[in-house]
Amino acid sequence: MPQRIVILTGAGISAESGVDTFRDKGGIWSRYDYRQVATPEGFVADPALVHDFYNQRRSALAGIAPNPAHYALARLEAEHSGPVTLVTQNIDELHERAGSKNLIHMHGELAKALCSRCGSRHEWRGALSTEVPCPACAEAGCLRPDVVWFGEMPYHMERIYEALGDCDLFLAVGTSGSVYPAAQFVQEASRAGAHTVELNLEPSETFSDFDEAIHGPASRVVPDYVE
Numbered sequence: 494m495p496q497r498i499v500i501l502t503g504a505g506i507s508a509e510s511g512v513d514t515f516r517d518k519g520g521i522w523s524r525y526d527y528r529q530v531a532t533p534e535g536f537v538a539d540p541a542l543v544h545d546f547y548n549q550r551r552s553a554l555a556g557i558a559p560n561p562a563h564y565a566l567a568r569l570e571a572e573h574s575g576p577v578t579l580v581t582q583n584i585d586e587l588h589e590r591a592g593s594k595n596l597i598h599m600h601g602e603l604a605k606a607l608c609s610r611c612g613s614r615h616e617w618r619g620a621l622s623t624e625v626p627c628p629a630c631a632e633a634g635c636l637r638p639d640v641v642w643f644g645e646m647p648y649h650m651e652r653i654y655e656a657l658g659d660c661d662l663f664l665a666v667g668t669s670g671s672v673y674p675a676a677q678f679v680q681e682a683s684r685a686g687a688h689t690v691e692l693n694l695e696p697s698e699t700f701s702d703f704d705e706a707i708h709g710p711a712s713r714v715v716p717d718y719v720e
């Protein structure tokens with residue numbers, strides 16, 4: 494078994510938990526214009542629309558649970574002798590609820606609010622609106638979902654590139670490979686000499702960059718691969 498493992502996950506790993514993906518048929522971007530709800534410009538133009546979009550998704554968190562793919566990755570981390578770094582593009586909390594510890598939320602977290610005025614972050618389970626004051630600076634209208642929108646820098650990039658540059662095995666699970674910089678992680682890992690494996694329902698946009706590709710639902714292919 495390889496020593497140093499980096500795993501990238503996307504919306505597909507949470508699909509069987511009842512979380513919508515973005516680009517599949519009927520996915521989030523077929524119902525919403527990403528420019529309106531997932532860009533800083535969209536938030537400035539219509540904060541109420543953006544809050545409503547994320548409030549709906551935040552309230553759905555209570556009704557979902559990790560599936561066998563999340564649990565299999567948590568078990569891998571607990572039982573593997575070397576470091577396992579789990580980088581997720583997902584803003585849900587299903588990996589931590591399954592027990593993953595060394596977890597990086599590169600696109601932020603739905604259950605957190607970020608103050609665009611003072612930079613403070615707050616655990617946030619309820620609804621956000623333009624009326625709510627920031628718990629730290631007491632200013633109203635400056636809280637936003639703590640998520641990474643198009644045109645913004647994803648979180649923890651230094652730590653992620655460090656792990657990619659030093660890994661022996663790179664797994665990508667349930668991601669279409671259409672959003673950068675995550676779509677390029679496979680190339681970074683290959684440059685480091687890692688074996689690279691895609692685990693996805695169907696071939697992603699970047700599947701030919703991988704050494705190996707296994708296609709099927711995450712709840713089956715992930716436990717089969719890691720156990």
Ligand code: BJW
Nearest residue numbers: 503504505514515516582643644667668669672673694711
């Ligand atoms: C299953 C399954 C099952 C289904 N089992 N599998 C031109 C070239 C290059 C880059 C750019 C460009 N123009 C603009 C850019 C940059 C832009 C970008 O990538 N745009 C592309 C659209 C081209 N990127 C950015 O702006 C990023 N920032 C950035 O680049 O900063 C500069 C920088 C430079 C250098 C280094 C570092 C940084 C920020 C991107 C932020 C993305 N934000 C979103 C919203 C976040 C909050 C939210 O959730 O609302 O993140 S967009 C959305 O896409 C979300 C996801 O995390 C992300 C990726 O989607 P994901 O997870 O892959 O989902 P899907 O739906 O696409 O795919 C699901 C897959 O699962 C499918 O393949 C299914 O088959 C599969 N599946 N069921 C297994 N049961």
